[in-house]
Every structure is written in structure tokens, then in C-alpha cells.
Amino acid sequence: MSTLLLSLETSSPICSIALHRMETGALVGQSELRLEKSHSSHLSVLINQLLENSLHTLADLAAVAVSDGPGSYTGLRIGAAAAKGLCYALDIPLVAISTLQSMAHQVASVTARPEQFLFCPMLDARRMEVYAALYQCTGAEVLAPTPLILDADTLAEQLAHQSLLFFGSGAAKFQALVAEHPRAGFLTGIEPSAVAVGALAVEAYRRQDFRSVAYYEPFYLKEVYTTTPKAASLPKKG
Known part of the structure; x- marks a missing residue:
């Protein structure tokens, strides 16, 4: 079996x-x-x-x-x-x-009194952008996965009412902006x-929550753009 x-x-x-x-x-x-x-x-x-x-x-x-x-x-x-x-x-x-929900589960499962926090995994998306989401300790989604441009006011509404834990490859960029916020906590080494x-x-x-083997595609969140090399776009001679 x-x-x-x-x-x-x-x-x-x-x-x-x-x-x-x-x-x-x-x-x-x-x-x-x-x-x-x-x-x-x-x-x-x-x-x-x-x-x-x-x-x-x-x-x-x-x-x-x-x-x-x-x-x-x-x-x-x-x-x-x-x-x-x-x-x-x-x-x-x-x-x-x-990916983001699994990272949140990874942290919530080892956090003391996890009900006191919202869990915010952040994946680096280059420059000051991250892919992020918010979850309760139960796994309930508070903010769906989304690309975020980071500044000092990012997630200000959520931080005004509850403590948030930030982690993942993009969290360090946000820490530099809100490190002094009393409700913002940061964890390192979470991958x-x-x-x-x-x-x-x-x-x-x-729950029998399965995907179609034939048609499944990953959730990229943003479209992937490809460009044609300049040399390939030049007209042929002769």
C-alpha cells in the first residue's frame, strides 16, 4: 500500500x-x-x-x-x-x-503564543520589491500573496493593530525601514x-485538494518577461 x-x-x-x-x-x-x-x-x-x-x-x-x-x-x-x-x-x-504559506507555517509552528502575531514571509524580488503575504497562526490568509514596494509606510495599517513577524530573503530590506517599530519583529535564517x-x-x-497533472502551472505572481537579443532581431543580409 x-x-x-x-x-x-x-x-x-x-x-x-x-x-x-x-x-x-x-x-x-x-x-x-x-x-x-x-x-x-x-x-x-x-x-x-x-x-x-x-x-x-x-x-x-x-x-x-x-x-x-x-x-x-x-x-x-x-x-x-x-x-x-x-x-x-x-x-x-x-x-x-x-511557498509563502509554507514559510509562515514553518515559523508559526515553533513560535511561543503564536496567536499574538501575524506572520509575514517576504521573498526578495530585487530592488525594494518583495513577494509577501500575511497569515494567522492557524494558516488563515489575511493578505493574499502580492508584490509589495517597500517603504516606511508598508503594512502600516496592520502594524498599528497587531504585532507582525517578518522573515525570508526579503525581510532584511524592510527591517532597515521599520526596525524601531515596536510591533515589528524580524527573524533570520528562515528559508x-x-x-x-x-x-x-x-x-x-x-481534503483531496489536488491539482490537474496535465494543466498545473506554478503561481509565479508576476508575469515573466523575456526579450529577444538584438542580434537576433536584425534583418539578414543578402
Whole structure:
């Protein structure tokens, strides 16, 4: 009987995978690589090694979960392609979990008196922009994932009424603007993790909250723009 959930987190430079037991939600194992541009060449290797080290095979998978984004366009596409390929080949369901929500869950689950805070994951989107969202400790969404241009007044209304915890690759930029605010707290070292994706994916599986293997696309949040090299746009001679 297939009893495991495999989770993939490729939205950041970290390539992360995890295995959870479907019945209990217990973590079986995890693995990650912190190498630039390692996702495409190492993801399948990590999966095979983790299954082998935990004495399991692909046949033991009941579902595959993937980090849904936002995050790295290339990383998200690699994770989605791997997850869809496994689900199609094994004829098992696909689960997608918000990158930002999984980060909030990761922090809320180890925070004392978490009901006193709103949790604000921030992913760096270059310059003074971040991808951010707000969640209660229960996972309830207060502010949907959105691109934010950071200034001293960002999230001022929320900070006026409740303490917020900020974390993720974009939080340091905001800390420089509101470091003295009494209701703004900042955490370091919080990064997207397949373990948090898997914890939420087990719950989603029980609700049968599945995605179409054929048509699923990651949530990029913003359109990706590509340009044609100038040399390619020049008219041919002759």
C-alpha cells in the first residue's frame, strides 16, 4: 500500500525534498542542496537517494507535493515538471502548496503564543520589491500573496493593530525601514523548506485538494518577461 508523500521545494536557490507518512504526517526524511543552479541536475538524484536511504521505492508514494510559488521562475518550473512527471508515471495525485504559506507555517509552528502575531514571509524580488503575504497562526490568509514596494509606510495599517513577524530573503530590506517599530519583529535564517510544504500537503491530501497533472502551472505572481537579443532581431543580409 502506498503510504508516503514526497514534497519538492525548488522556489529558491535551495533544492529541498522531504518524505512524510500519510497516515500520521510524521517526517520520514529530508534532503537539500545549497548549490547555485543545482535543481535540474540534482533533483532526481536527491529523490532516489532519499527513497533508498529510507528503504522505500517510488511505488510507496501516494502523492507528490510541490511548492507552488512565488519564487524563482526557473526553479518553480523544474519542480513542477518533476512533480507532474512522477504523478503521471505513478498515477498518483499532485498537491501544490503556497511557498509563502509554507514559510509562515514553518515559523508559526515553533513560535511561543503564536496567536499574538501575524506572520509575514517576504521573498526578495530585487530592488525594494518583495513577494509577501500575511497569515494567522492557524494558516488563515489575511493578505493574499502580492508584490509589495517597500517603504516606511508598508503594512502600516496592520502594524498599528497587531504585532507582525517578518522573515525570508526579503525581510532584511524592510527591517532597515521599520526596525524601531515596536510591533515589528524580524527573524533570520528562515528559508523555503520541503518539510513545511509536506506538513501542509498531508492536510491538503486528506481534503483531496489536488491539482490537474496535465494543466498545473506554478503561481509565479508576476508575469515573466523575456526579450529577444538584438542580434537576433536584425534583418539578414543578402
